[in-house]
Amino acid sequence: MLNKEQLADLAEQFPTLKENGSDTYEEFNSLFEQLDSEKHAETSRWKKRIGSVTGTYQVQGIAVHGADEIVHTIRVEEEVAFSNWINSSLSQDTDLKPHLPVNPEGGDLYQKVSDGLIICKLINLAAPETIDERGINKKISIPTQNSKI
Template identity: 45%
Template sequence: MAGRASVFLEQDQIDELREQFDSLDADGNGTIELEEIGRALELAGLKIPQYKVRKIIDDFDKNKDGKIDMNEFRTLYSKLKKETDVSHIFKKSVSSRTDVQQHTGSSDGITHSVKDSERYAFADWINRNLSSDPDCEALLPIDPDSDDLYTKTKDGILLCKLINQSVPDTIDERTINKKKPNVYQRTENHNLALNSARSIGCNVIGLLSEINLASYPGLVLLLEEGETIDDLMKLSPEEILIRWVNYHLRNSPETNKQIANFSGDIKDSEAYVFLLKQISPREAGVDSTPMMEPDGEMRAEAMLKEADKIKCRAFITSKDVPTVTG
């Protein structure tokens, strides 16, 4: 088992591992019999096939004393936890020069980044959608200026609740460990949330990664004069998205606006205002009145209120839109 990376264990997990280990350490000498390792791992939430238990015993019993101590047990548990993909634990580090929080440690080696603006948006969405749920009362509201988004979701209850918020009754509420779940019950909650998310078609992917011709054949409408489909497929997802925005802006009779990026070119909210009106169904009542607002941030807020009419505001605030004073 040597050479395989292990996952990061939080202190409460280590404490509970020691509790389980000590419960089997009958004589209190700091070791347990290797024959007990299968039982110890099961108590810790890892049910290992017997053939694998025998291999573990062979790997660890190099000195043939038939025992394993707490440090060895902790190392073993950590490695097996990663191998069986029981949970995903992210170690957070914050760069002092940016507003990006990086979470590393996924099994595939990918670095996950969360911007402050995204943290605010997720916290707000959870607070609004789960505020009336009695099981979430002790966990809410989430303070976006703290580590709440990470600490209050670690028991898996909020994650399970979010699944049912998206598709009601996906998870049987009786299967959620709700009353001060220990580390192993939290793992069960996380597994339940992950498996249920997959069952309703959710994937953890980059937002723009699915913008391609295979998923959306209608993107051929974005071809410019003299281009072929091959030319379009060479564009990055962001470039395709810019093409899509400009396509709808060209069809708007109220503006001649075109954008080349999602920074300076959208800071006056004009592109968003007319894009929303162009793509919204008439009965939604989306209009271009936000353009009457001279202040940049207030115009952005008015634009987002229009976006809310078609339920596409949830993960953005007016401060996330680069603004200028008109």
């Protein structure tokens, strides 16, 4: 959404918009190219800032609809902290014996939470009885696990 200053700048750059309430094709095309260029410049600056963060690694993939590439930047210290917190908070849960402990390094966290059991347990830890324990699928079969791929 454009603010008032941005609209005023556009009105100065494209006088027919202000006078006629519409733009010529050439003005519209020029505006589009300018905005597209600004967008790409900002995206490049943002990517450089993200890429320069220390203590991180990136995981890349393709969006489900296939049109966009997705890049996740993961902070190692957060991965370690979450893994340690899960290990200490859920260590007594007998349903999670096959999942725990979570190795704080090497992406083990993402493998262990992939079947949803740890996530369900964390939700119930934060807000008891949010998820009915009887409805949690605690033993994932191979066909069920493969259907998530």
